[in-house]
Amino acid sequence: xxxxxxxxxxxxxxxxxxxxxxxxxxxxxxxxxxxxxxxxxxxxxxxxxxxxxxxxxxxxxxxxxxxxxxxxxxxxxxxxxxxxxxxxxxxxxxxxxxxxxxxxxxxxxxxxxxxxxxxxxxxxxxxxxxxxxxxxxxxxxxxxxxxxxxxxxxxxxxxxxxxxxxxxxxxxxxxxxxxxxxxxxxxxxxxxxxxxxxxxxxxxxxxxxxxxxxxxxxxxxxxxxxxxxxxxxxxxxxxxxxxxxxxxxxxxxxxxxxxxxxxxxxxxxxxxxxxxxxxxxxxxxxxxxxxxxxxxxxxxxxxxxxxxxxxxxxxxxxxxxxxxxxxxxxxxxxxxxxxxxxxxxxxxxxxxxxxxxxxxxxxxxxxxxxxxxxxxxxxxxxxxxxxxxxxxxxxxxxxxxxxxxxxxxxxxxxxxxxxxxxxxxxxxxxxxxxxxxxxxxxxxxxxxxxxxxxxxxxxxxxxxxxxxxxxxxxxxxxxxxxxxx
Ligand code: ARG
Numbered sequence: 129x130x131x132x133x134x135x136x137x138x139x140x141x142x143x144x145x146x147x148x149x150x151x152x153x154x155x156x157x158x159x160x161x162x163x164x165x166x167x168x169x170x171x172x173x174x175x176x177x178x179x180x181x182x183x184x185x186x187x188x189x190x191x192x193x194x195x196x197x198x199x200x201x202x203x204x205x206x207x208x209x210x211x212x213x214x215x216x217x218x219x220x221x222x223x224x225x226x227x228x229x230x231x232x233x234x235x236x237x238x239x240x241x242x243x244x245x246x247x248x249x250x251x252x253x254x255x256x257x258x259x260x261x262x263x264x265x266x267x268x269x270x271x272x273x274x275x276x277x278x279x280x281x282x283x284x285x286x287x288x289x290x291x292x293x294x295x296x297x298x299x300x301x302x303x304x305x306x307x308x309x310x311x312x313x314x315x316x317x318x319x320x321x322x323x324x325x326x327x328x329x330x331x332x333x334x335x336x337x338x339x340x341x342x343x344x345x346x347x348x349x350x351x352x353x354x355x356x357x358x359x360x361x362x363x364x365x366x367x368x369x370x371x372x373x374x375x376x377x378x379x380x381x382x383x384x385x386x387x388x389x390x391x392x393x394x395x396x397x398x399x400x401x402x403x404x405x406x407x408x409x410x411x412x413x414x415x416x417x418x419x420x421x422x423x424x425x426x427x428x429x430x431x432x433x434x435x436x437x438x439x440x441x442x443x444x445x446x447x448x449x450x451x452x453x454x455x456x457x458x459x460x461x462x463x464x465x466x467x468x469x470x471x472x473x474x475x476x477x478x479x480x481x482x483x484x485x486x487x488x489x490x491x492x493x494x495x496x497x498x499x500x501x502x503x504x505x506x507x508x509x510x511x512x513x514x515x516x517x518x519x520x521x522x523x524x525x526x527x528x529x530x531x532x533x534x535x536x537x538x539x540x541x542x543x544x545x546x547x548x549x550x551x552x553x554x555x556x557x558x559x560x561x562x563x564x565x566x567x568x569x570x571x572x573x574x575x576x577x578x579x580x581x582x583x584x585x586x587x588x589x590x591x592x593x594x595x596x597x598x599x600x601x602x603x604x605x606x607x608x609x610x611x612x613x
Contacts, residue, residue, distance in 0.1 A: 329346055
């Protein structure tokens, strides 16, 4: 670490002592924020190019700095420069290496800038890229689920409420429920992207900058849709980070619910799915075991994703306006959350490829006999009986079925007719599983035509999402190209 008066430290002029090594280590974020390296370099290049074009620094110095920065990126990638050392953060590291390489000209890079608007900018670029990545993988998972659903239109299983047999549904319908949850998650992430897409650079430390900077030019070069309106807000705001970890946590909660269900379905008691060896793990003790560990861990890691939201909100809640060093803690939380949620989405997709649905076990479960009791009530209501009364009468039919140990479709017509003469022979049709499923024809229901319509809208939605990803990916690639030689 350079001493207090070494020129390439970011500060030191007013200090007589070098920083305490233990405290420097304590305050350092380098072990975490080294992940911002590429985006910080990209942002610095856009910044110095603007400074050069505006005549704020000599154009030749701007070019030397940009070239030096590109060299640092290339060398760190190739392992020629190790991204480590006793630096306060990634920004200090980059500036120090730049000094070593191009000398005092490096000192012009920080003209019209503070680390406060610098870090907010690099972090927003990182978050934008991470959102695109998470959306991409979530869309892949949705795609896989739609594919599995398309192959499961003919499989009927009990729909559950309160984890009790409720009404028969198509497996495709059940699987598509997760597709729509994921679709809202993606929509929320795209919304976070929109609000992350604002350039803080040009805000300085708190008050703005006194040079004739062209912030719009920097925004365009860095692919931001807008520039921030208020320098105090722009440097102290981490709403965008809270939103993205909250969106990621909710996505993770959806995966966790689904995981819990898959764990249940894989149990001997349900047996609704069989798992390929490749997606399970054995027991060190019990030779017969085949455990669904990947989904158990998705469920388990949801705890950390949820914790990230509380951690970040709690970090922010006591902070006055403007930059406070506490804000440095944002990155570890966001990185951990987005890493684990992205990994979970990918794991769920891989896991699904090893899930085999047991049509037999699902259909067996629908044959226990009472799953179509609602149809009995609907039958009477269609014949003019007020639904509440019809519900009562259907309850008596259920009692009879239970007493005789018979499914509703095997109960003799006389038993029905003994409860109300409104029952005619066609009641025995209405309580059939297939008839019950096909009667749910209103949009959003589980009848075949409705489910096929749903599959179509899901496929259409996937195309829209893929177009968004292509567009956003293309923009990020153009921005990243600033740092390529
Ligand atoms: N590593 C710091 C962070 O992540 C950079 C900003 C430090 N700014 C300052 N004025 N000390 O927040």
